[in-house]
Each structure stands twice: as C-alpha cells, then as structure tokens.
Amino acid sequence: MKNSYVHARKPLSVLLVALILIVSTAALFAAGSQEAAKPTSPVAITIATWTSNKDQIALLESFVQGFAQSKGIVINTTFESIPFADYNTKLSLELQGSGGPDVFWVLETAAPAFIASNLLAKLDTAMKNYEPDDLSAQALALWSKGGSVYAIPFSTSPFFILYNKDLFKKAGAKSPAELIAAGTWNWDTFRTASKQIKDATGVWGFQTVDGAGFEARVLHNLAPIVRSYGGDFWTEDGKVLINTPESVAAVKLFHAMVYTDASVVPPGNQSDFFAGSAAMTVGQVSRVSKLVDAGFAWGIAPMPAGPKGDVPVIGQAAIGANAKGKNVALASELVAYMTNKASVAAMAGIWPPARKSVLESESFLTSNKAIAAQDMKAAVGDSIKTGRVLPSHLQYPQIEVESRMVFDKLWNANANVQSVLDEVAAVYKKYMK
Amino acid sequence: MKDTPKLTLHRMHRQEALAGWGFIAPQMAGFFIFVLAPLVMVFVYSFQSKNLLFGGTAFYGVGNFRDLLADPLFAKSLVNTLVFSAGVVPLNLLLALALALYLGKGAYGTRFVRSIIFLPVVTSGVAWAIVWKYLLQGGTAGPVNWFLDQLGIAGPNWLFEKGWAMGSVVVSRVLKNLGMNVLIFMGAVLNMPPDVLEAARLDGSKGLHLFWRIKLPLLMPTVLMVSIVTIIGSMRVFDTIKLMTDGGPEGSTMVLVYYIYHQAFKMFNTGYASSIAVVLFIIVLVLTIAQWSLRKKVSYYEA
Numbered sequence: 060m061k062n063s064y065v066h067a068r069k070p071l072s073v074l075l076v077a078l079i080l081i082v083s084t085a086a087l088f089a090a091g092s093q094e095a096a097k098p099t100s101p102v103a104i105t106i107a108t109w110t111s112n113k114d115q116i117a118l119l120e121s122f123v124q125g126f127a128q129s130k131g132i133v134i135n136t137t138f139e140s141i142p143f144a145d146y147n148t149k150l151s152l153e154l155q156g157s158g159g160p161d162v163f164w165v166l167e168t169a170a171p172a173f174i175a176s177n178l179l180a181k182l183d184t185a186m187k188n189y190e191p192d193d194l195s196a197q198a199l200a201l202w203s204k205g206g207s208v209y210a211i212p213f214s215t216s217p218f219f220i221l222y223n224k225d226l227f228k229k230a231g232a233k234s235p236a237e238l239i240a241a242g243t244w245n246w247d248t249f250r251t252a253s254k255q256i257k258d259a260t261g262v263w264g265f266q267t268v269d270g271a272g273f274e275a276r277v278l279h280n281l282a283p284i285v286r287s288y289g290g291d292f293w294t295e296d297g298k299v300l301i302n303t304p305e306s307v308a309a310v311k312l313f314h315a316m317v318y319t320d321a322s323v324v325p326p327g328n329q330s331d332f333f334a335g336s337a338a339m340t341v342g343q344v345s346r347v348s349k350l351v352d353a354g355f356a357w358g359i360a361p362m363p364a365g366p367k368g369d370v371p372v373i374g375q376a377a378i379g380a381n382a383k384g385k386n387v388a389l390a391s392e393l394v395a396y397m398t399n400k401a402s403v404a405a406m407a408g409i410w411p412p413a414r415k416s417v418l419e420s421e422s423f424l425t426s427n428k429a430i431a432a433q434d435m436k437a438a439v440g441d442s443i444k445t446g447r448v449l450p451s452h453l454q455y456p457q458i459e460v461e462s463r464m465v466f467d468k469l470w471n472a473n474a475n476v477q478s479v480l481d482e483v484a485a486v487y488k489k490y491m492k
Numbered sequence: 493m494k495d496t497p498k499l500t501l502h503r504m505h506r507q508e509a510l511a512g513w514g515f516i517a518p519q520m521a522g523f524f525i526f527v528l529a530p531l532v533m534v535f536v537y538s539f540q541s542k543n544l545l546f547g548g549t550a551f552y553g554v555g556n557f558r559d560l561l562a563d564p565l566f567a568k569s570l571v572n573t574l575v576f577s578a579g580v581v582p583l584n585l586l587l588a589l590a591l592a593l594y595l596g597k598g599a600y601g602t603r604f605v606r607s608i609i610f611l612p613v614v615t616s617g618v619a620w621a622i623v624w625k626y627l628l629q630g631g632t633a634g635p636v637n638w639f640l641d642q643l644g645i646a647g648p649n650w651l652f653e654k655g656w657a658m659g660s661v662v663v664s665r666v667l668k669n670l671g672m673n674v675l676i677f678m679g680a681v682l683n684m685p686p687d688v689l690e691a692a693r694l695d696g697s698k699g700l701h702l703f704w705r706i707k708l709p710l711l712m713p714t715v716l717m718v719s720i721v722t723i724i725g726s727m728r729v730f731d732t733i734k735l736m737t738d739g740g741p742e743g744s745t746m747v748l749v750y751y752i753y754h755q756a757f758k759m760f761n762t763g764y765a766s767s768i769a770v771v772l773f774i775i776v777l778v779l780t781i782a783q784w785s786l787r788k789k790v791s792y793y794e795a
Contacts, residue, residue: 147758148757148758151544151545151760152544155544155545155547172545172546173545175546176545176546176547178545273652274738274740275738325630325631325649326630326649326652327625327628327629327630327634327649327650327651327652328629328630328631328633329625329626329629329633330633454759456754456758456759457759460565460739460754460758461565463739463740463743464739464740464742464743464746465742467652467654467740467741467742467743468742470652470741471653
C-alpha cells in the first residue's frame with residue numbers, strides 16, 4: 060500500500076511541475092503581448108485581400124507607405140491573404156468580432172449585404188481630396204447607398220472574348236478581328252464561327268467563362284448575350300426580366316450552340332481554352348497572364364454585339380474600411396489614397412480602373428504588356444465606359460442557389476427554354492419586394 | 493492513532509484521483525471546448541434568430557423549426573440525404589461483407605485485391621472526388637463513357653443529368669469507403685470460431701444455409717457496429733457533394749450537411765442552420781438508438 064502511495068505522488072509531482080511550466084510560459088507570453096500593446100507612435104494597419112501574389116501585395120504596400128509619408132506618420136502594415144473561396148465567410152466572421160482588418164477588399168456579390176450590415180465606413184469625407192468626380196457614378200453605383208459611398212472599386216474589369224488564332228486559321232473561319240473590321244461581329248457570326256471550327260477541326264468552338272457557365276457562373280455566362288438582346292435578369296427597382304421575349308431569344312441562341320450545333324464545351328466536360336482544347340472563351344484582363352506560355356497565337360475581342368448593340372458586362376472588386384476598426388478615420392483616408400489617380404494608374408495593368416482620367420490616358424493602353432494598345436482600348440477601355448455589373452441583391456446567395464436548381468433544367472437537349480426561364484422568373488420574384 | 497492508517501488510505505485515494513483527473517484534464521478541456529460547448533451552443537442557437545453578418549441575436553422560440561417545415565429546400569435536402577444513405581449503406585455493407593467472406597478464404601491474389609480495395613481509404617477525399625469528376629464526364633470525353641462507347645453503349649452525362657447524378661455520387665462514395673469496412677469484416681470473419689463452423693458442416697450445413705444460420709449470426713455484432721458507423725458517415729457527407737455536383741443538378745444531390753453549410757456560411761443564418769443541425773442530430777440519434785435496441789433481436793451472439 061505504501062508503495063502505491065509513493066507511486067501516486069510521483070505523477071502528481073510531475074504534473075505540478077508541468078502546471079508550473081505551463082502557467083509561467085503563459086505568463087511570459089502575456090507579459091510580452093502587454094508590451095506590444097503599449098501605444099507607440101507607429102500605427103498598425105491590417106489589410107485583408109484575396110490575392111497572395113507577392114508583387115501585388117508589394118504594390119499595395121507601396122501605396123500604404125506613400126500614404127504614411129504624406130501624413131508624416133509611420134504605418135506598420137500586416138497583409139492578411141484569405142483564399143478566394145473562403146473570402147466572404149472568413150472576412151464576415153472577423154468583422155463581426157473585434158479583431159477584424161482595418162482595410163479590406165470587398166467582393167461584388169457581397170456589396171449589398173456588407174453595406175446593409177454597417178460593416179463599411181462611409182468614405183465621402185475621405186474621398187474629397189482625391190477628385191471624387193473622376194470616378195463615374197456608374198462605377199460607384201454598387202458601392203453607394205443613400206448618397207454615401209461605402210467602398211471604392213479598384214478593379215472594374217470587363218469580360219471579353221479570348222480566341223485561339225491558330226484554330227480560326229485552321230478552320231478557315233473569319234477571325235473576330237476580321238469580323239470587327241467588317242462591322243459584323245455579333246452573336247450570329249460568333250455562333251457560325253464556333254460551329255465552323257468544331258466541324259472543321261473537331262476542337263470545341265467555345266468554352267464558357269472559367270468552364271463554369273453551367274454551374275457557378277451561369278449569370279456571368281448568360282449576361283452578355285441576354286443584355287445585348289435587350290433582356291436582363293432583374294433590375295435595381297425589382298423588375299424581373301429573365302423571361303421576356305428578348306431574354307428568351309438570347310438564351311435560346313446559347314442553348315442551340317450547346318445542343319444543336321454541339322460546338323460549346325458541354326457541362327462537366329473539362330476541355331480548356333488555355334490548354335488549346337477550345338477556340339474561344341470569355342475572360343478578363345487578369346486571365347491574360349495564363350496565356351504567357353500558351354502554345355498558340357491568341358487575340359482578344361470585345362463581346363459580340365446583339366440586336367441592342369454592344370452591352371458589356373463588367374466584374375468589380377472594391378476596397379473599404381472597417382466601420383468598427385480602431386482607426387476608422389485613418390483607414391478611410393488610406394482607402395481613398397489607395398484609389399487616387401496615381402495608385403489607380405499603377406494598378407491599371409492588373410486591375411482596370413474606374414477613374415475616367417486614367418482610362419483615357421495613353422499609359423493605360425500600354426499598361427499590360429501582353430495586350431496590344433488597340434485591343435486594350437476596344438475590349439477593355441471602351442467596355443468599362445458603357446459596361447454594367449451583374450444585378451445585385453441583399454439575398455444574392457439564396458437567390459443563386461435556388462435559381463441554380465431551375466437553371467439546371469436548361470442543360471439538356473429537349474429543354475423548353477421559355478418554361479424554364481418562367482420558372483427562374485418565379486424564383487426571382489419571390490425575392491423582389 | 494487508530495484512525496491514522498484509514499486517513500492515509502483516504503488521502504491516498506484522493507491524491508490518486510486528483511492525479512488521474514490532472515492527467516486527463518488536457519484531453520477533457522479540449523473535449524469541452526471544441527466538442528461539447530459547440531454542441532450545446534448549436535442547440536441554443538437553434539432557438540434564436542441569429543445572423544452572423546448582420547449581427548443581432550434574438551430569442552425566436554421554435555420559429556426556426558416552424559420555418560423548416562415551410563422550406564422546400566430543407567424538405568428536398570432531407571429526402572436527398574435519406575436517398576443517399578439508402579444507396580450508400582446497403583451497397584457498402586453487402587459489397588464489404590461479400591468481399592470479406594471471399595478474401596477470408598485466403599484465395600489466390602487476396603493480398604493484391606485487399607490492397608486495391610483499401611487504397612481509396614488512404615486517398616484524400618478531395619483528390620478522389622476530382623478524379624471521379626474527370627472519369628464521369630459526359631459525351632465520350634470521360635473514360636467511363638469511352639469504355640461504354642466501346643461496348644456500343646452511349647453513356648449519360650453522369651453528374652449533370654438528374655436521374656444519374658445521385659447514383660454516381662453514391663457509387664464513388666461507396667468505393668471510397670469500402671476498404672475500411674472490408675477490413676473490419678475480415679477481422680470478424682477470421683475470428684469466427686472454427687469449431688462452431690466445423691460442427692455445422694458436420695451436421696450437413698453448407699452454402700447459403702451455412703451463411704444465413706451460422707456465419708451471419710456470428711458476424712452480427714460487427715455488422716451492427718459497421719452499419720451504425722456507415723449510416724452516420726453517410727449522413728455527414730459533404731466533400732464528395734461539394735466537389736462533384738455542388739448540390740446539382742436541379743438540387744438532386746443537395747444533402748442536409750451541404751444545406752447547413754449553405755445557410756450558415758453563405759447566408760450567415762446561424763440560427764436557422766443550427767436548427768437544421770439539430771434535426772440532423774436527432775435523426776442520427778434515433779437511428780442509432782433503433783439499431784442498438786435491434787441488437788438484442790438480431791444478434792444471437794455477442795462478441
């Protein structure tokens with residue numbers, strides 16, 4: 060018995076030592092953090108982005124340092140890169156807590172919800188020093204509410220056609236450049252070219268945007284066709300237009316390309332434009348870097364025109380300040396600085412600007428080395444001026460998942476386009492009040 | 493003086509107990525903080541109207557559960573979950589048992605077959621789903637359809653046609669997890685007492701009779717345990733769905749866990765998502781209790 064008593068004491072003493080160690084280490088850490096929390100002159104600013112590209116982060120850091128110099132203060136920046144797929148989720152959770160970033164990028168689809176939930180600081184005062192009129196009202200529409208601006212778009216990037224010149228040549232089809240020159244670049248000639256290439260070469264004529272046009276990016280895929288036919292999904296004031304004759308005609312054209320012509324990479328098929336397995340796709344300036352090592356000659360062209368002419372679709376991303384952050388005023392000023400004329404010009408080759416003065420400058424047209432100046436003007440610059448973002452809504456994620464289930468019915472050969480779109484319209488109407 | 497030994501004994505026990513608690517404390521702390529507390533919080537949230545993005549928490553009573561009844565997406569995902577389990581569980585158990593009985597005989601090539609079957613278990617679920625998505629492409633682009641084409645059969649677009657998607661996901665999931673069940677069943681098969689089997693054979697039992705009357709009852713405790721684990725696993729499916737079908741086509745593979753994810757992390761309806769989680773918890777609990785109470789009826793032999 061006595062023996063086991065001794066045995067029982069041993070673990071106890073080991074445990075005591077362990078406890079003392081843990082407590083003392085914790086105390087040391089706590090002391091360390093207390094020291095770090097002491098107010099010193101440098102200001103700590105955290106910036107959340109979905110890029111982890113070193114050059115892009117360095118560019119953003121150079122703006123922060125430029126801002127700090129202009130203010131005569133020292134800023135220590137911490138960049139928090141959140142993967143794109145988790146961006147909204149993680150950022151929202153952080154912003155609800157107390158340790159959220161001071162400045163952060165905002166996704167287009169999150170804009171209405173972020174503004175409505177008071178997570179974004181008003182930027183009107185901070186913007187005053189940086190020519191706010193240079194930013195078009197159209198570009199700011201998504202990021203404004205009740206006359207105030209809550210985030211400033213740093214990227215206003217139109218969708219355009221990327222095409223494989225070699226495949227066009229091989230099929231003997233007129234290239235988009237030739238069709239543009241002849242003034243006949245529209246959805247009908249686009250469809251003809253796509254079918255001609257598929258029939259002549261066996262390679263798919265068209266791949267939807269990121270290959271996800273039947274799934275996650277169904278709106279991005281259909282929007283350019285639907286809008287240039289004079290249709291839309293829904294409007295700002297709550298009108299549902301997806302089942303109008305114009306929208307139906309547009310969707311029918313795409314449906315026929317997939318199921319009658321069989322010239323579009325079908326749902327689930329993993330053939331990829333960037334690997335040379337499709338002759339055309341839809342992309343943005345940021346996608347062009349994927350073509351640097353492409354094994355084929357390629358070109359870019361604006362989206363084809365429809366009966367209502369050219370109606371470009373743009374994708375936006377903005378930058379905003381945390382309304383509940385420790386340095387709201389400073390963070391707001393930083394956001395304004397990061398989207399001023401000089402900063403926007405420096406970013407233009409990666410993220411096309413929303414500032415008119417930069418768009419119209421010569422240097423913008425040559426800002427991306429992979430894109431020729433005339434293409435940059437036709438497919439990017441001109442499209443930004445007239446382009447519109449996708450329709451937005453506070454409950455976008457719910458609308459997206461619910462309407463996707465109905466859109467799925469389109470993707471078979473016998474689908475009745477009108478009745479499917481009537482069903483989609485019914486889903487939309489539930490949310491438009 | 494008489495009391496001293498008793499006191500020492502008492503103190504000693506207390507010290508031993510203290511030491512014991514001390515040693516399991518780290519593990520218990522982890523369990524309380526990361527398992528029990530969230531579990532309790534899910535129940536609390538399920539009675540609240542709570543949105544992570546818009547902030548604000550208010551008591552909502554059984555409101556979330558009432559909303560569930562009127563939510564067509566919830567009904568759909570509930571049915572889909574049951575269909576998925578009804579596909580995965582029997583297929584998995586039957587295949588695993590058949591393979592275990594065959595491999596238990598120690599026939600030629602057993603080791604090779606066993607390795608092949610177990611390989612998917614150690615493969616990452618993400619990689620598995622992505623490879624299957626590639627295999628199951630429509631037209632003749634996917635290897636599965638290419639093979640069918642060689643036999644003169646035009647295969648469907650497996651993951652994009654409503655009638656085929658759920659079946660495709662079920663098959664890929666079964667093949668992924670089969671190996672573990674085969675391994676457990678093999679252990680049970682090899683542990684069947686040879687004297688009992690021999691006695692049965694001497695009494696003239698063979699073939700199906702031997703299986704139904706002797707082998708299956710001997711294996712029943714294992715079958716029961718494996719079926720509970722497989723059912724619970726099938727109710728928890730997420731990665732396969734997210735990567736292979738994203739809940740489509742037409743929502744035909746939207747299962748409960750995926751719907752919870754959608755409500756909680758895309759819509760930020762934490763309260764509502766918690767109420768779905770509670771429903772899922774109750775379903776799994778009821779199934780488990782039912783299976784355990786069935787145990788006495790179907791299990792003649794307890795290992």
